[in-house]
Amino acid sequence: MAKIVTTQQIQQKLKEDFARKYRRFASYVGAGELWDSLMDTVADPVLLGHYQFCNDVMGIPPARVHFMVWGQRLGQLNREEKQALGAFWGFVFKEALGYTDQQSVSCVIGGLKTASRYTRLDSPPLICGDGADGLGKAAV
Numbered sequence: 290m291a292k293i294v295t296t297q298q299i300q301q302k303l304k305e306d307f308a309r310k311y312r313r314f315a316s317y318v319g320a321g322e323l324w325d326s327l328m329d330t331v332a333d334p335v336l337l338g339h340y341q342f343c344n345d346v347m348g349i350p351p352a353r354v355h356f357m358v359w360g361q362r363l364g365q366l367n368r369e370e371k372q373a374l375g376a377f378w379g380f381v382f383k384e385a386l387g388y389t390d391q392q393s394v395s396c397v398i399g400g401l402k403t404a405s406r407y408t409r410l411d412s413p414p415l416i417c418g419d420g421a422d423g424l425g426k427a428a429v
Contacts, residue, residue, distance in 0.1 A: 291412050291413065291414055291415045292387070292414040292415070293414060293415050293417055294385065294386055294387075294414040294415070294416055294417070295334075295416075295417050295418070295419050296331060296332055296333070296334050296337065296416065296417070296418055296419055297419040298385070299331050299337075299381060299385040299386075299416075300328065300331055300332065302384060302385045303328075303331065303377075303380065303381070303385070306380075306384065307377070307380050310380065310384070311373075311376045311380065313372075313376075314372070314373040314376050314377075317370075317373045317377075322362065322363055323363060323366065323370055323373065323374065326355070326359040326362060326363060327355070327374070327377050330355065330358070330359075331381060333418075334416050334417055334418040336358070337416050338416050339354070340354050340355070341386070341413060341416060344382070344406050344407055345413055348394065348406055349406065350378070350394060350396055350404035350405055350406045351378040351381070351382065351404075351406075351407075352371075352374050352375055352378050352396065352401060352404035352405070353396045353398055353401065353404050355374065355378070356398045356401065357398065360398070365400055366400060371400060371401055375404060375405065378405070378407075379391065379405060379407075382407035383407065386407075386413070386414050386416075387409065387414060388407035388408060388409045388413075389408070389409045389410060390407070390408045390409070391405040391406065391407050391408070392405065392406055392407075392408065393405055394406055
């Protein structure tokens with residue numbers, strides 16, 4: 290059976306560890322449209338499940354999917370913001386979801402040239418919302 294990861298667990302891990310692990314991007318935590326769009330995404334198990342599907346099945350990096358979903362709201366990102374975006378998705382997929390490897394792929398969107406897609410040897414986790422029963426709504 291696949292491991293279950295809740296959106297609350299992902300958000301908690303981001304809150305506790307992202308700024309410590311990626312000190313260079315600590316100023317983005319809780320500040321601005323980019324961070325808000327990222328946190329809105331990880332709070333929604335269905336949307337995050339689509340990011341996971343695009344990564345796992347279609348080979349589309351989460352950073353590219355993020356631009357496709359949020360690009361109009363975010364506009365053009367500067368170099369530092371693009372790197373923060375990549376660090377965020379690396380943290381989510383590797384630290385919170387347990388993916389073990391990454392591969393840089395061509396990704397021409399929103400000023401990005403390359404982005405990482407994430408891989409793992411075992412089955413990917415099931416992402417669930419945070420219902421009262423602790424299971425909530427699963428992204429399938």
